[in-house]
Amino acid sequence: MINPPVRPDRPARARTRRRLALVLAATGALVAGATIALAPSASAGTTLAASAAEQGRYFGTAVAANKLSDATYVGILNREFDMVTPENEMKWDATEPSQNTFTFGNADRIVNHAQANGMRVRGHALAWHSQQPGWVQNLSGSALRSAMVNHVTQVATYYRGKIHSWDVVNEAFADGGTGARRDSNLQRTGNDWIEVAFRAARAADPGAKLCYNDYNTDGQNAKSNAVYAMVQDFRARGVPIDCVGFQSHFNAQSPVPADYQANLQRFANLGVDVQITELDIEGSGSAQADNYGRVVRACLAVARCTGITVWGIRDSDSWRASGTPLLFDAGGNKKPAYTATLNALNGGSTPPPTTTPPPTTPPPTGGGCSASVTLNSWTGGFVATVRVTAGAAGTNGWTVALTLPAGATVVNTWNATSSAASGAVQFRNVGYNGRLTAGQTTEFGFQANGTGTGLTPSCTAS
DSSP: OOOOOOOOOOOTTTSOOOOOOOOOSSSOOEETTEEOOOOTTOOTTSSHHHHHHHTTOEEEEEEOGGGTTOHHHHHHHHHHOSEEEESSTTSHHHHOSBTTBOOOHHHHHHHHHHHHTTOEEEEEEEEESSSOOHHHHTOOHHHHHHHHHHHHHHHHHHTTTTOSEEEEEEOOBOSSSSOOBOOOTTGGGOTTHHHHHHHHHHHHOTTSEEEEEESSOSSSSHHHHHHHHHHHHHHHHTOOOOEEEEOOEEOSSSOOOTTHHHHHHHHHTTTOEEEEEEEEEOOOHHHHHHHHHHHHHHHHHSTTEEEEEESOSBGGGSTTGGGOOSSBOTTSOBOHHHHHHHHHHHTOOOOOOOOOOOOOOOOOSOOOEEEEEEEEEETTEEEEEEEEEEOTTOBSOEEEEEEOOTTOEEEEEESSEESOSSSEEEEEOOTTSSOBOTTOEEEEEEEEESOOTTOOOEEEEO
8 A cells, every 4th residue: 555654753742643331242341350331321333332342342542631621522432432542641751751750640540531431441552662751762772671671561560450452562663665673772672672572561461462553554565564474473482462453544645455354354364353543534524434434344344353443532633633534523523434434333244253262282292392591681680581392292281490590580471480589490381382292382481680691491391
């Protein structure tokens, strides 16, 4: 598809970044471990959230904390949506303005409003090259890597159990036809920074869906192919990624691509959910309405497309308000695009998304395995990634033993359980990665304080 014009950098507060009433057929729903109440204003088939819920999806919007005092804004929010995404309030500059000093006041306003009104929350965004506080922009190398891991860990831990999906990493790939990673300060800490961020997020909030989010990936092109290859690699190696977010910012220069649905489907075929995360479509009248309907129908046709979020409520709330890209006009009135969206939701006939685990074949009995370790170190800490390789007989389970140097202490572990935090530590497989066929590999990792020099892992199979 044709790339849109380059978007100028926007101050975090000056302009919004581009970007339940849950209707239940049974008795209730659990969101990150908490039961949520049915909001009283929705009735099936007459609101976006209610109609989406009948299809097993959510319908959400981006929310700004400073607009929660606007009665028209809040009235539409509470009536129409069952998922909210903070526009700027969970980004790095908002949540950690000074190193290790965290502020969650505005983000909490949004989360509390959502919980009080039966809505779920998409967290946005833990690691991004933009909207970093000044102190982060002054870091590089291992110091920046350490700060990123700490930020992801602290923010995801603070909201543990309250987030449906996290945009763990946002916009890490460059525009253009190369499919390369974006040259950012985070990328310059090492090509594995995205993987490290996802592992840290999983350790901090095991119940949240972990997503990669980007724009200009709505059709098959060099950029979306690069994201696809990354997700495919992550899935093969056990890196915790659950979903891919497609921002879907459309206009005349960047229209809905012809292969939009097919592109969503090919990502879903990798075993991840797909989410439309920042939808807005510039235009008006029937043309805009037709495009909204097309996007909704594409999501409904892909079983693992779990929901749609529009980036704002009224046109006047949009980061590109002059293009009137949303479902409600500046006065809060429903536009033809709203009617087309609702009709598309009500016309859907696909079953709710399901996740079917792949069939497994019992591995041969016996054992034998080996382990190797790679380190990403910084002053005062490190992340160790340990690769376990099954021997000729495969494994039913494995244990990796290693001795940490004096003063080193494990603070997070993923894809394994640890027997201790220091000294001689044994790491054992978890339920999904113990069975390996001959030559098959899996990885686990841990974050620790101190130094990781001299680590020599040994592996025992069962």
